[in-house]
Amino acid sequence: MPRTRRRELLVAGAAGALGARIPSAEARRRSRRSRLYDVVVVGAGLSGLIAARAVRRAGRSVLVLEARHRVGGRNLDHSIGRGKVAELGGEWAGPGQDRVLGLARELGVKTFPTHDQGDNVYYRDGQRKTYSGDIPPASPVALVEVEAAILEFNNMAQEVPAATPWTAPHAADWDIQTVAKWVADNLHDQESRDLAALAIRGVYGEEATQVSLLDLLSAITGVGGDFNTLIGSAQSIRFVGGPKQLSKKLAARLGRIVRTGTPVLAIEHGRDGVTLHSARRSFRARQAILTPPKPAIGAIRFTPQLPPAYDQYLQRQPMGSVLKVNAIYDRPFWRDQGLSGSAISTTGPVQIVYDNSPPDGRP
Ligand SMILES: Cc1cc2nc3c(=O)[nH]c(=O)nc-3n(C[C@H](O)[C@H](O)[C@H](O)COP(=O)(O)OP(=O)(O)OC[C@H]3O[C@@H](n4cnc5c(N)ncnc54)[C@H](O)[C@@H]3O)c2cc1C
Known part of the structure; x- marks a missing residue:
């Protein structure tokens, strides 16, 4: 031309x-x-x-x-037939999210627990390990650092009101630093830093370099004061037929x-x-x-x-940049192997995996 x-x-x-x-x-x-x-x-x-x-x-x-x-x-649900859906957008609720759970009750939308029976998988640097409970089998140093970081987040969150975080005494200091900066300053082991980044990606669908520390602290207060609630039980409840x-x-x-x-x-x-x-x-x-x-x-x-x-x-409030992929199998074969379907990986593009099966476990 x-x-x-x-x-x-x-x-x-x-x-x-x-x-x-x-x-x-x-x-x-x-x-x-x-x-x-x-x-x-x-x-x-x-x-x-x-x-x-x-x-x-x-x-x-x-x-x-x-x-x-x-x-x-x-919130966008894709029908997979027989009244069942794959949730393409929002999916889970958790303890403390009383308003959305109350709304579901009011509108007659039933809930069911996210499948969590069996062992989870932790994948790092080509090594696959299984574990039960919330704590992945990372190195002892990483686990100590991550635990200390969670305690510190919870402590700091105590002074941050969820609805008016800017009134917290240290609001200015905490709002000018990102979660990534705080992690870089306070965690020294690479595995613990990777786990922290993964946790933030899971909660926000965004990199820790883009999230204000103050915002994270107010989110912690919002779920009752424990970071573990944000990363774990916030994914524990689903809506029958999709949100x-x-x-x-x-x-x-x-x-x-x-x-x-x-x-x-x-x-x-x-x-x-x-x-x-x-x-x-x-x-x-x-x-x-x-x-x-x-x-x-x-x-x-x-x-x-x-x-x-x-x-x-x-x-300064960009959208997160993550992909959510739903793979549909005839049956949840991992359950037969004693696995929950939950996996986290600090390596590669697939980093957080859940068993998203419909309530009866079949598509
Ligand atoms: C992949 C994914 C997974 C998620 N998982 C969860 C989860 O498990 N649990 C959870 O609690 N949250 C989850 N979320 C977040 C949750 O879905 C959102 O927080 C929630 O749906 C936001 O609702 P909203 O009404 O505030 O905004 P939106 O749902 O974004 O609604 C805004 C509406 O405004 C419309 N709009 C935009 N511009 C205009 C315009 N100019 N004129 C008219 N209309 C306009 C849009 O089309 C849209 O319908 C997830 C989000 C995504 C994307």
């Missing part, structure tokens, strides 16, 4: 992309005539649907705008106020409230609640622009 032609196309492409984000004059005219809601919620994942329910329970009018043609967001049902049932109860296939592209904030623009329509509300992940909020065009500090905050 000649050089000038290619440049023209690039410019046209950029203008087209921009055009899609700018609501048409007709859409603006229509929005001035459209209904004024008390609240418009952006996103129909669990957060958005719960928020919409709370607004409606408070007797206010509410509308939910969801970009995708389905609800549930990062996406929670969103589907909530959306069904909310009814027509949940509008899918409507990505919010731009939000104008004025004296009279907010106007939210999708490609074809605009919606007015006194207030908006935004529940997309932070990078997706950052992709919305705001007028006036967001305060610089908040904009920076959105830019």
Whole structure:
């Protein structure tokens, strides 16, 4: 393709992309005539649907705008037949997660324990070892260091309120350092460092270099004060039929106020409230609640622009970068060998494995 032609196309492409984000004059005219809601919620994942329910329970009018043609967001279950699913996104709950477990009870979604009978596998540097319980058969030095680190995390977490971590006396010191920095300063054995990195990957789906120490400490407080709860029992409860049902049932109860296939592209904030623009329509509300992940909020065009500090905050909360793979076998053959199906590896691309079988153990 000649050089000038290619440049023209690039410019046209950029203008087209921009055009899609700018609501048409007709859409603006229509929005001035459209209904004024008390609240418009952006996103129909669990957060958005719960928020919409709370607004409606408070007797206010509410509308939910969801970009995708389905609800549930990062909870997505793939049907494998006969009412069974493979959870592609969110999967587990654990002790202390009372709200989601209470919601499941309220909506009639049953739970079942994650399969944990039998030995687990620990794989490191070509060596495969089996073990029972939560503690992998790492070297004694690594185990002592990891145990000391867990105790120290739990101690530090005692002064960090889960809901307002920034009020902790050492909040500033702990927020400017990453978990990776703390691990590098405090753990000296390579195996213990690898295990710490693995634990953070398991909890956050993200590298320890990207996670603030303060955030980890507030997460520990949030589950009752013990890091072990985050890494172990947080994976102990599953939802029969998959967690996406929670969103589907909530959306069904909310009814027509949940509008899918409507990505919010731009939000104008004025004296009279907010106007939210999708490609074809605009919606007015006194207030908006935004529940997309932070990078997706950052992709919305705001007028006036967001305060610089908040904009920076959105830019500094990237999505994690992990792959979840479900392998489906005719039967859980590992159980016959006395294995639980749980494995951790500090080597190679597959690092955390669970038995994700449906409740009856068959696909
Ligand atoms: C692979 C994976 C495994 C996980 N495992 C677990 C687990 O085992 N246990 C656990 O507790 N958590 C787990 N999580 C995390 C959990 O799924 C999420 O924390 C939770 O689903 C987030 O819900 P949410 O409503 O806050 O956000 P989301 O589910 O992300 O919902 C946000 C919604 O906003 C929509 N949206 C985005 N931009 C726009 C826009 N401009 N306009 C309109 N709509 C928009 C999105 O389409 C989405 O539906 C996992 C996540 C992943 C990805």
